[in-house]
Amino acid sequence: MLRDQINDALKLAVKGQDKRRMATLRLINAAVKDRDIAARTGGKDSVSDDEIRELLQKMVRQREESATVYAEAGRTELAEQEREEIAIIRDFLPRQLSEDEVRCACEAVVKDIGAHGLRDMGKCMATLKERFPGQIDFGRASTVVKQMLA
Known part of the structure; x- marks a missing residue:
């Protein structure tokens, strides 16, 4: 289950003191929990792996847009941070077709x-x-x- 993979990766990041990875994985978990809460109010138990993948794809798109804006504004350090987060999130997505x-x-x-x-x-x-x-x-x-x- 994708949720378990994310939690396992978070545990490894905490053990390895990888601050960027920890922060990104915590953001993913928070977004998934928000979706779970919304699903419960709609009568479902929790979100599926497909819904989590959609959420992750949305997070990647948001970060790509942010990285572009930061790069255009000359904020290369923030653009690089966004790209690092994109790489972390993509670890949980299937390989994209060329x-x-x-x-x-x-x-x-x-x-x-x-x-x-x-x-x-x-x-x-x-x-x-x-x-x-x-x-x-x-x-x-x-x-x-x-x-x-x-």
Whole structure:
């Protein structure tokens, strides 16, 4: 379970006195606990591994945006800190597909479902999400699929 992997990594970071890793893993745990609380108010027990992966992907995107803003503002030390946190968070995510792999996956999905126009965009994206959970940046994938269907 992903939650256990994060907690085990936190224990190792505490033992190794890796302050950046400890802080990042504690942020992840806090975000997961917030989601757990929200799920309980909605009638669920706790969040699933898939929901945790979505949360981690969101955290990576936020940090990428922050790193870009910091770099543009000349705050290289803060940009580097954000990049370090990204690397720590990505340890818990599946390997991301490269641009070429994303393009091939999109082509395969378009062929498999017989998509012909932009009306089939939703079907294509749903199939990609089903086949490649957490492995594709779906924002980029939607751009590729849209180009193929246009």
